[in-house]
Amino acid sequence: MQSMLSINHLTVAVNGKEILRDFSLTINPGEVHAIMGPNGTGKSTLAATLAGREEYEVVSGEILYKGRNLLEMEADERAREGIFLAFQYPVEIPGVSTTNFMKAAVNAKRKHQGLEPLDAREFLKLMNEKAQLVDIKREFLSRSINEGFSGGEKKRNEIFQMAMLEPSLCILDETDSGLDIDALRIVANGVNRLRSPERSFLVITHYQRLLNYIIPDYVHVLFDGRIAKSGGKELALKLEAEGYDWVKEELVAD
Amino acid sequence: MAESDKIIDEVVGSDYKYGFVTPIEEELAPRGLSEDTIRFISAKKQEPEWMLEWRLKAYRAWLQMKEPGWQNVRYPKIDFQDIIYYAAPKKKKEIKSLDDLDPEIRATYDKLGIPIQEQKILAGIAVDYVMDSESVFTTFREALREKGIIFCSISEAIREHEDLVRRYLGTVVPPRDNFYAALNSAVFSDGSFVYVPKGVRCPMELSTYFRINAENSGQFERTLIIADEGSYVSYLEGCTAPKRDENQLHAAVVELIALDNAEIKYSTVQNWYPGDKEGKGGIYNFVTKRGLCKGAYSKISWTQVETGSAITWKYPSCILKGDHSIGEFYSVAVTNNHQQADTGTKMIHIGKNTRSRIVSKGISAGRSQNSYRGLVQIHATAENAYNFSQCDSLLIGDKCGAHTFPYLEIKNNTGKVEHEATTSKIGEDLLFYCNQRGLSDEEAVSLIINGYCKEVFQHLPMEFMVEAQKLLSISLEGSVG
Numbered sequence: 001m002q003s004m005l006s007i008n009h010l011t012v013a014v015n016g017k018e019i020l021r022d023f024s025l026t027i028n029p030g031e032v033h034a035i036m037g038p039n040g041t042g043k044s045t046l047a048a049t050l051a052g053r054e055e056y057e058v059v060s061g062e063i064l065y066k067g068r069n070l071l072e073m074e075a076d077e078r079a080r081e082g083i084f085l086a087f088q089y090p091v092e093i094p095g096v097s098t099t100n101f102m103k104a105a106v107n108a109k110r111k112h113q114g115l116e117p118l119d120a121r122e123f124l125k126l127m128n129e130k131a132q133l134v135d136i137k138r139e140f141l142s143r144s145i146n147e148g149f150s151g152g153e154k155k156r157n158e159i160f161q162m163a164m165l166e167p168s169l170c171i172l173d174e175t176d177s178g179l180d181i182d183a184l185r186i187v188a189n190g191v192n193r194l195r196s197p198e199r200s201f202l203v204i205t206h207y208q209r210l211l212n213y214i215i216p217d218y219v220h221v222l223f224d225g226r227i228a229k230s231g232g233k234e235l236a237l238k239l240e241a242e243g244y245d246w247v248k249e250e251l252v253a254d
Numbered sequence: 255m256a257e258s259d260k261i262i263d264e265v266v267g268s269d270y271k272y273g274f275v276t277p278i279e280e281e282l283a284p285r286g287l288s289e290d291t292i293r294f295i296s297a298k299k300q301e302p303e304w305m306l307e308w309r310l311k312a313y314r315a316w317l318q319m320k321e322p323g324w325q326n327v328r329y330p331k332i333d334f335q336d337i338i339y340y341a342a343p344k345k346k347k348e349i350k351s352l353d354d355l356d357p358e359i360r361a362t363y364d365k366l367g368i369p370i371q372e373q374k375i376l377a378g379i380a381v382d383y384v385m386d387s388e389s390v391f392t393t394f395r396e397a398l399r400e401k402g403i404i405f406c407s408i409s410e411a412i413r414e415h416e417d418l419v420r421r422y423l424g425t426v427v428p429p430r431d432n433f434y435a436a437l438n439s440a441v442f443s444d445g446s447f448v449y450v451p452k453g454v455r456c457p458m459e460l461s462t463y464f465r466i467n468a469e470n471s472g473q474f475e476r477t478l479i480i481a482d483e484g485s486y487v488s489y490l491e492g493c494t495a496p497k498r499d500e501n502q503l504h505a506a507v508v509e510l511i512a513l514d515n516a517e518i519k520y521s522t523v524q525n526w527y528p529g530d531k532e533g534k535g536g537i538y539n540f541v542t543k544r545g546l547c548k549g550a551y552s553k554i555s556w557t558q559v560e561t562g563s564a565i566t567w568k569y570p571s572c573i574l575k576g577d578h579s580i581g582e583f584y585s586v587a588v589t590n591n592h593q594q595a596d597t598g599t600k601m602i603h604i605g606k607n608t609r610s611r612i613v614s615k616g617i618s619a620g621r622s623q624n625s626y627r628g629l630v631q632i633h634a635t636a637e638n639a640y641n642f643s644q645c646d647s648l649l650i651g652d653k654c655g656a657h658t659f660p661y662l663e664i665k666n667n668t669g670k671v672e673h674e675a676t677t678s679k680i681g682e683d684l685l686f687y688c689n690q691r692g693l694s695d696e697e698a699v700s701l702i703i704n705g706y707c708k709e710v711f712q713h714l715p716m717e718f719m720v721e722a723q724k725l726l727s728i729s730l731e732g733s734v735g
Contacts, residue, residue: 051686051690052689052690053686054682054686074689075689075690076688076690076692076693076695079690079691079692079693080692084690085690087690090687091683091684091687093684093687093688093701093702093705094706095704095705095707095708095709096705100701100705101691101701104691104693104701105691105693108691108693108694108697109692112692144705165691
C-alpha cells in the first residue's frame, strides 16, 4: 500500500534556526495520528512546512505525499492536491463571505482536476450538505469570513471548509485551543464524520482532551524537533496524567 | 523579495489590453491653442454665435489663470501649445443608421467589447460613442424620444436644443471655476447631453463610451445632464485610450442638475491608458465633475471605479442646495506601477436637512501614490445637515503610498458629521490562508480586493459591476509576488 505521507529525516529552519531536526513519520490512508508535545517543540512548524509556507526552509530530508515529492509543489498546488490545514489562527477577509470564499476554492480544485466549475445550484446543495456536518447555519456562511467570529465559530468554520474541500490529508493545528467543551465536541464530531479509509489526519494538540473525542490510531510525542516517543491512544492518557517530564527523562537516559 | 511582493509584481504587471490604435483618417485642428483654434472648433460644430462667444470668453479668462499646484501629484509642465485640440474621425457620409458607420470605428468598439449593435447591446443600455472630439453614434434614440428623453451628443444639443443648453451650461461648473474647467469651456469638443422630462423614469441605463484615438490630441469632453422634477436617470461612462509614449491630456467637465424630487445616478468606470511599468506615457485625467441638487428632495449619486490614467485628479462633488436633498459618493481608486491619483469629493450643504454619504476605497500597489481628498462644508443655512464619510486605504507591497486629506468646514452647529478611516495591507498571512485553500496568488488578490470594494461595487449597475470586478483584477495583475 502506498503511504499517504512519508516524511524522512526532515530538518526545517526558520530564520536560520533549526526547529525540526531529522524528523521522520509515515501516515497511511485512513489513519489518524496525533502529535503532542510541549510548546516550542516544532508542532506548528511541522504543520506549516507540510502546507508549504515560504518562511519555513527545508534544510534537508524529503516529504512524499502519495508518492510525489511534496517539496516541489507550491502551497496552492498542495491544497488543490488534497492537503488541508485547519489553522490555529484563521484570518479575516473583510467583504468576502464564507460562501464566496468556498466557491472560489472548490472551483479552483475542480479546475485542477479537469472538472467543470459547479453551478450555483450544485454548489448550494454541496454547501447545505456539508454545513450539517458541523452544525453551521446558512446565515453564518453569508457573513464575511472570520470577521467578528468567536473562537469556536472560527474553528467550526475551518472544519466546514475541510468538509467542503474533501481533502486526502487533513492537518489540524491546535484546533482545540480556545474552545470550550461544547465547541470542542461539535468540532470533534465534524472531524469524526469526515473520517474514512481514504482520508488521513494529522492532529496537532497540546492537550489530551481533544483526543477523548477524536480517537487517534497513533500518538507521537514531539520533543526538541523530533519524535521522542510513539504509541497508541493510551500514550496520550499517560501524558495527561504524568505530564511531559518523564519523556524528557527517558530521552536523556537514552 | 517576500512572497507577497512577488505576487504583487505579477498581478500588477499585466498589459493594458485596450492599447491599440484605429487606422482611420482623422480631421485635425492645427496644433496649439489660440482664438483661431476655438473659432475652428466652433465652426466645425456649426455652433450658433453665442456659443462661440461663450467659448472665447472662457478662453480669455483661462489666459489670466494659473495652473494649480496644490494637488498631491507630480508631472512635468504641460505645453498647452503642443496639443491638438480637435481630432475627429472623417465622416464619409451622414450617419443615419449603423450601416453608414465606418467599419473601422465599428471594429474598434467591437474590439473594446462594446459592440455598436442596437439589438444586441447589453440588456437595454443606450450608448453614445465618442471617439476623440466627435460623437460617432448614439443607440436607442427613438425609444427614448418616445418618452421625451433627449440623449444625444452635446454638439447636437447645442444645435437642436439650444434653449436647454443655454439655460444650464456652465451653471454648475462656471467657466472660471478652475484652470482646467476654463480650458474645457474654451475648447470642449464633444460629450453627451441628457434631458429627462418631468416625472419620467428613464427606462434604460444611458451610457457614453469615450475613446481617445488620435496622437498628440487631448480630449475635452463636456457632459450635461438635466433631470427635471420627479424624474430619474442612471448614466454610465467608460473610457479607454491607445498606448502611447507621450502623455495625453483629458480635461472633461461634467455638470449634473437635479430639480425637485429628481434623482441622478452617475457611474464611471475609468480605464484610460495608465502608462507603462516605468511610468512612461499615459493619460492625465484632470476632470471637473459636479452635481447640483437644485430642487427639494433631489438626489445625486456618484459611483466611480478609477483604474486607469497616469494621473487621476478629480473630485465628483454635490452641491446640496435644495432642502432635504441627498448627495452620495462611492469610489474605488486603484493605482499601480507609477500611477498617481488625487481624488475624492466635495459635499456642500446649503439646504436644510441635507444629507451626504462618502465611501472611498483606495488601493495602492507597485510604486504608486493614492490620495483621498475630501471636503464637507456645512453652510450657516444648512440646518440639521448630516454627513457620513468612510475612507479606507489598502496597500499592496511596501513601495506605494496612501494619503488621506479630509477637510471639514462647519458653520451651523446643528450639523452632524461622522468620519471613519482605516488602512490595511494584503499581508502574507492572508495570502497564505487563501493559498492553503487552493487559490493562486492572483485569485487570492482578486477575491480580497473585490471583498474590500464590495460596498462601492454594489452601487454600480449589474453589468458594470461585473466589468469593474474584472477590470480590478486586470489592473492589479502581477501586483503580488
